[in-house]
Amino acid sequence: MIDLQNVSKQFDGKRKVIALDQVSLSIARGEMVSMIGASGSGKSTMLNLIGGLDRPTSGEIVVDGERLGRASGDQLTRIRRDKIGFIFQFFHLLPTLSCLENVALPLHLRGWSRRRIEERARELLDLVQLGHRLDHLPEELSGGERQRAAIARALSVYPPILLADEPTGNLDSQTGAGILSLIRGLHQRLESTILIVTHDMDVAESCPRTIRLKDGKVIEDIRR
């Protein structure tokens, strides 16, 4: 499902920084993988590369049969919107849109009909137990609710891949556990491929597979 072959990412600034160094790995369809490592180990960079938010300096990334390295900007966007759902640490909900509108956003971008969008957005919000918060603005939601809304948005087209960057990093432990349980439940129900970047060992260990990065290299790949 996700294949990385000798992927490197170098940042050219005043000093060159190698964020990822010749990384190769494969994630099969339906796997739920956690990625851990110290700050600066390259885990977020890897997530961004897999999600098509950034491009590698060298190497090849294939996501669901699509070679990201050769894709144009808009092709990357299409891959993202059809195959990938993002969950961010800081939720990144648009503050002026209601819960329903935030979830509907990717569907609008796909040009779905209004009726179909409404149906799907409601369905997703029910799925994440936010059916009673449809018209609330993000600022009117708690941290956990915001993340659940963000997850609903990430699931809008039921993408085969879900990428989560510190999904519980901005939440207290109880809310975080609830979100993790939600993600796990979705994994089982939707059979999505899920990659979670985290600092939290409890979160990491709850996944059947954990990849550990250090200085831009995979140093450990644990399967449970």
Added chain:
Amino acid sequence: MLLRLLTWPYVRKHKLRAILTILGIALGVIVFVGMRTANDSVLYGFQQTVDRLAGKTQLQISSGETGFPEEVLERVQALPEVETAVPVIEATVRTGLPGQGNILILAVDMTGDRGLRQYEFEEGDESFIDDPLVFLAQPDSIMITSEFAARNHLATGGRISFDTMIGPKQFTIRGIMKSGGLASAFGGNLAIMDIYAAQQVFGRGRSFDRIDLKLKPDVPLARGQSALQTLLGSGYQIEPPSSRGQQFESITRIFSIGASLNSAFALLIGLFIIYNTFAIAVTQRRSEIGILRALGASSRQISGLFLLESAILGLAGSIIGIAFGLLMARGMANYVSSLFGEIYGVAQRVETVAADPKIVALALVIGVATSMLAASIPARDASRVDPAAALHKGAYESFSPRESRLRLIAAAGFLAIAAFSLFLRGSEGLRLYAGYLSVVLAAILLTPALVRRLVVALRPLLRSLLPVEGALAADSLIRSPRRTSATVAAVMLSISLVAGLGGVSNASYESLMSWMNNVLNPDLFVGASEQISDRSFRFPASIGGELRRMDFIDELQMVRTARVMFRGAPVMVVAVTIDSLSRRVHPQVIAGDPSTMYREVAAGRGVIFADNLALLKGVKLGDIVEIPSPSGVLKLPVAGITIDYSDQQGAILMDRSVFVRNWKDDTVNVFRVYLRKGVSASEGKRRILDRLGAQSRLFVLTNDQVRRFILRVTDQWFALTYMQIFVAVLVAILGIVNSLTVSITDRRRELGVLQAVGGLRRQVRQTIWIEAMSIALVSVLLGLALGAVILFYYLGIIREQIAGVRLEYEYPVRIALSLIPTMIAVAFLSALGPAESAVRSSLVEALEYE
């Protein structure tokens, strides 16, 4: 230190915005320096010519520009206080030489003139001039300057041809004057000829334009002036040469006021660009300010930092503005000069366009002060930042309920002042300016509330067009009222200026067209100059007799126009046979009964005043006005007031018989010719030229040609207005670009999220385009509404304060309708760059952006 550590990195990071800010000030300064320098250069050129021609002249005797009979000279020369008095005729004629334009002909009596003016000749020429009688004996003699000779490869003994009243005439160059002093007057395009020859070739009859004189050494100027005034009466003006400059300034006063207003408007708009930029900068750097405050920076240090920034940007903008303003002045000076020639019929020549240190210094002060004034409110806001709340992103971009309430109260206060000022009596200027300023301030204060309402109303429409892009664009505007309203206010002011000026321009053309249709109805105009406004040449009355004898001419009106001094300023007198005029023209009569008015004026028992002149001079129907003439002061009642644009400042219309009798002058400037039925204008023109073209300098213009000339000059006059409109639109563009670049920076993460969740580049672009177009639409709607109000004030200010012209209020609907799509298109184009930068920036950085 703070400047280097904090400002410089910020400016480097937001280069485009810094450039836009500098441009905002530069634009204002360019207009200020350009127009003032061009205007001053023309005035200076005129004054310089007057000074150089004056020589040792202490006093000049004139009767407006009408001239006076020769006998006056003898009376003046006989006065014991006078040492030397010499007659002068001045005329400008076209040289016909490529690139030389006009030449000023100074016609003098060489026997006495050397007592006043110093003539220095190139070697070998003195002997001839030493014997003036030889010069006089040959009426084709002319002297030119060495500069003119060198430019045109002319030498003593050579021949040069000028158009005269008796057709093109060959003159023989009898002397070449050394450059400097007198010879450098009128940029060196000067020729000296004998005054008696000039009387003939310029159609002056037996009159002089003026007398230049020197008093005896022991006679004080005031005593001499008084003695001459007693001798000649108050029909003559006895003034030092320098007063001619003041008279010129008085004639061109409207232009000078217009130039000053243009500069003020440009600076006002610049002020809003700076305000916009600094308001945004303070919003963006709020957390930085909070940290500084937490680290111990005082309020004064914070506001000082922003004021210093604004001063530096103002200084940079002023320097650029001065440099480009001087360049603009070079281009404009000749344009202004020819415009003055065509509108006022006063010849002058720009010799040098130099940077006047006073204007440069003033421009620097104005540029820096405007910039600091504009930044003072954001600087004050910055100094009041609460360190604890500073990191609370977003909260500052909206107005607190208290601030919104205060704005509404202040706006209501200004509107009350504007309403109150409508009923104020006494000072018209104060009433209009206070009202205008109050309305503008109220509009600025109300902008956030109005913008919010308009965008909220617009949101469903935008959403229905493009659900995501439309809603996001509208939300971005609603969410940041500070940023949005600062931009909208700047663009709104620009648009209101365009609507106001467009309304003035429309009303002026309407009024002019109506006047032309009512009054300018002869089939042909026979003039002695190509330009109908040029008064250098005049016909002898005998030409009128010859024209009357032509059987295809149904009616002929002989018109004499000349400026006379009225209440201390030169005013145009139009003398025409009123009896004939009353049968043919139907001007709009403002005061007086038309039939009584014409009867009284035709009988020489009154004059008709132009409405604008009457207002400017405070003249009312029935007032007895005093008009100086060579025969004494003419006292006549005002028999009527009509709309009349014969001259920009308005004219006094009198019967030709009154003028001939009092000015002892029966010459004619223009013949208004009505052809018999069945004779076409082109045929009439051909037949007049066939009969008279060979014997006299004569230009026959058809009605259509005269109208086109008037409209062309009006177009040139309004070119300045169009330039102002152009600057206003440019500022609107700058405002929109500025706001969008800020909006994109502010919404970097939001736009990143949009792309991360599947938004195509096209969709991100569309969001930004819609935002820009929404700003434009909202600004245009508010600007057009404000324009409707300020047009009322503009028309009032023009009428009461500047030109006295009665212009009908008519909203410029066509301009308004064309502005909406234009500004939306302009906004779209302005958004292209920012939109591209948004879609091309790194998504990862955008998502991490705080």
